[in-house]
Amino acid sequence: MSAVTFSGVEKSFGSVAALRSLDLAVPDHAFLALLGPSGCGKTTALRILAGLELPTAGKVSIGDRDVTRLQPRDRDIAMVFQSYALYPHMTVYDNIRYPLRIRNMSESECRKKVTDVAATLEIGHLLDRFPRQLSGGQRQRIALARAIVRDPAAFLMDEPLSNLDARLRMTMRGEIKRLCHSLGTTTLYVTHDQAEALTMADLVAVMRDGVLQQVAPPAEIYDQPANRFVATFVGVPPMNVLPVEFGRDGIQVAGGVLGLSDDRRTACLKAGVSDVGIRPEDVELVAPNQPNALNGEVYVVEPMGNETLVDVRVSTGRLVVRTRRGFTAAIGSAAGVAFDTHNACFFDAQGLTRVHRAPSKGGE
Amino acid sequence: MSVVARLSANVRRQGEGLDLALPYLLLAPAVLFAFAVLVYPIWDGIRASTMSYRYGKAVGWVGFDNYTRLWSDPQFLNALWVTVSFVALAVAFETVLGLALALFCANEFRGVRLLRGILIIPMVITPVVVAIVFRLIYASDAGMLTVVSQSLGGGPVEILGHPARAFLGLVALDVWEWTPLEFLILLAGIQSLPVEPFEAARVDGASPWRVLLDHTLPMLKPVLAIAIVLRTIDAFGTFDQVFVLTRGGPGEATKLLSIYGYDTAFKFQDTGYAAALFVTMGLLILAAALAAVRIMKGMTPP
Numbered sequence A: 001m002s003a004v005t006f007s008g009v010e011k012s013f014g015s016v017a018a019l020r021s022l023d024l025a026v027p028d029h030a031f032l033a034l035l036g037p038s039g040c041g042k043t044t045a046l047r048i049l050a051g052l053e054l055p056t057a058g059k060v061s062i063g064d065r066d067v068t069r070l071q072p073r074d075r076d077i078a079m080v081f082q083s084y085a086l087y088p089h090m091t092v093y094d095n096i097r098y099p100l101r102i103r104n105m106s107e108s109e110c111r112k113k114v115t116d117v118a119a120t121l122e123i124g125h126l127l128d129r130f131p132r133q134l135s136g137g138q139r140q141r142i143a144l145a146r147a148i149v150r151d152p153a154a155f156l157m158d159e160p161l162s163n164l165d166a167r168l169r170m171t172m173r174g175e176i177k178r179l180c181h182s183l184g185t186t187t188l189y190v191t192h193d194q195a196e197a198l199t200m201a202d203l204v205a206v207m208r209d210g211v212l213q214q215v216a217p218p219a220e221i222y223d224q225p226a227n228r229f230v231a232t233f234v235g236v237p238p239m240n241v242l243p244v245e246f247g248r249d250g251i252q253v254a255g256g257v258l259g260l261s262d263d264r265r266t267a268c269l270k271a272g273v274s275d276v277g278i279r280p281e282d283v284e285l286v287a288p289n290q291p292n293a294l295n296g297e298v299y300v301v302e303p304m305g306n307e308t309l310v311d312v313r314v315s316t317g318r319l320v321v322r323t324r325r326g327f328t329a330a331i332g333s334a335a336g337v338a339f340d341t342h343n344a345c346f347f348d349a350q351g352l353t354r355v356h357r358a359p360s361k362g363g364e
Numbered sequence B: 001m002s003v004v005a006r007l008s009a010n011v012r013r014q015g016e017g018l019d020l021a022l023p024y025l026l027l028a029p030a031v032l033f034a035f036a037v038l039v040y041p042i043w044d045g046i047r048a049s050t051m052s053y054r055y056g057k058a059v060g061w062v063g064f065d066n067y068t069r070l071w072s073d074p075q076f077l078n079a080l081w082v083t084v085s086f087v088a089l090a091v092a093f094e095t096v097l098g099l100a101l102a103l104f105c106a107n108e109f110r111g112v113r114l115l116r117g118i119l120i121i122p123m124v125i126t127p128v129v130v131a132i133v134f135r136l137i138y139a140s141d142a143g144m145l146t147v148v149s150q151s152l153g154g155g156p157v158e159i160l161g162h163p164a165r166a167f168l169g170l171v172a173l174d175v176w177e178w179t180p181l182e183f184l185i186l187l188a189g190i191q192s193l194p195v196e197p198f199e200a201a202r203v204d205g206a207s208p209w210r211v212l213l214d215h216t217l218p219m220l221k222p223v224l225a226i227a228i229v230l231r232t233i234d235a236f237g238t239f240d241q242v243f244v245l246t247r248g249g250p251g252e253a254t255k256l257l258s259i260y261g262y263d264t265a266f267k268f269q270d271t272g273y274a275a276a277l278f279v280t281m282g283l284l285i286l287a288a289a290l291a292a293v294r295i296m297k298g299m300t301p302p
Ligand SMILES: Nc1ncnc2c1ncn2[C@@H]1O[C@H](COP(=O)(O)OP(=O)(O)OP(=O)(O)O)[C@@H](O)[C@H]1O
Pocket: A013, A016, A017, A018, A036, A037, A038, A039, A040, A041, A042, A043, A044, A045, A082, A192
């Protein structure tokens, strides 16, 4: 009963339009990650849902209640603020307990809940301190604890892991996912880290400049991005995009010719496709001057431990290739790259995806 | 010569002669001035408080006699009691009222800037002028209160001639004049509080009342303490308004320490006794301020 819906929500601050007509529905019990670059309006969307900001237009509902004009305290939500927003005059224990105290929970029950949450977030040893005696990452976990200690209709989390070190972030990622799953609480999770969005969420919503670009499950966001922005924002390293021309026997990319099936070719021509996109893991390195491959030069080789990223410059741009661990090549040496155009997607001049990656034929 | 040796030679040369004395020479005028206007008067007051005076002339050293005399002087004890109740009542009202106004004016709404400006006016009027205005309000024959009362069909209002009412009238004047100071300090304090914890509290489910009790007041404690200490110290020394309005009367009802001390020094020409009174008063204020600072420190978390 606590699906969250934005219908036609707009918000402008003076002349700055932070949200332009946001339509977004988070189904009950779902975990939705709101993903987008800095300044795209993620926090604004959360604040409107929390009731801290009035939308310029549109409607917000939680469950079947229209909450657009309700006070924050009447919305039954718990929020993790991007800036933590801890109570500076209270100890960590009192901070986490505060929402329970407001709800007149008995002291013994409070103590049990707070201790449990603190153990989950590895902050049990900090309970007697004051917020100013903590590091950024510790404060962030207190803010998280204060939210999840409750059992609200929805969790709103604004980049709750942004200040943690890499190891802790991985651990917490898993903990939050498990917790939200076991509580079954509808969660709106803001992040600009696409790995977090993909690994944690049931649904990912990608935003840019206040405009929602795509809402889909993580796999679909990754495999069938709605447009060039989503394709290049999601994935590390991002999808390679190069201009494409259509010749008689396939496509021409950076001087190389690659085969393309007839139906995809027809679809591309009909849609006025101008660019091709291919994920780094779908590109292969081959010997230079081979048929059905493009020629380029190794710009840099980056060993990642479990794999190697090779940045190849071709005549119309660059291509990042993800290849096996232990791969080496001299910087500046000639290289050939090739990919199966079934795995590519094609964008028109406006950046919309007109032809998607073909359904997986094994392998990836 | 090594670099280090050359550098240390430089340092030694720099610290010679005029270079060494210069800072003290530059400070000297300020220090002398401070001595002349601060230290000397205090010292002279303390010295006077240990002397016996007759007709305004010192006639001999009496040690701490003036001080011991104070504590068996019913007039002094009465003045002390009047002062403490005046200060407690006035500062309490001023703080509560100032806080309420500050909380209200911390919100943004149309005309709030103008309102903030208007609320400060009483504070910037010369105290004696305020006292004269209040005399016009309180006067029993043609004062504003009497006029209003008569137009409503009542009789003349007697304020300054009635002990309890005169006392409360002075408290009211002080509240009118000095609430703005508390308002100003507390408004600045409220506006410097971080915004996010309050947003968090609202999301956590706190009502405006709970937000005030659980967050605003605790976070405001240090500023509140400063405002109270400041006003308390200042209220102890209240003189001009009382002097203009009641001169301490009727009877002894509004005889503050400052008025009693003034009478002692200038009416009865007992300079030594008056000096002892004022030194004692200063020590009491100092003790109160130190205690307040102590409490303040205890209240703020480490
Ligand atoms: N109170 C405000 N007044 C004016 N402009 C604002 C205000 N709050 C946000 N904005 C603007 O609205 C836009 C969206 O801001 P928002 O805080 O929602 O971004 P965000 O997606 O959360 O970014 P980040 O990832 O950096 O936190 C930005 O251009 C920002 O400058």
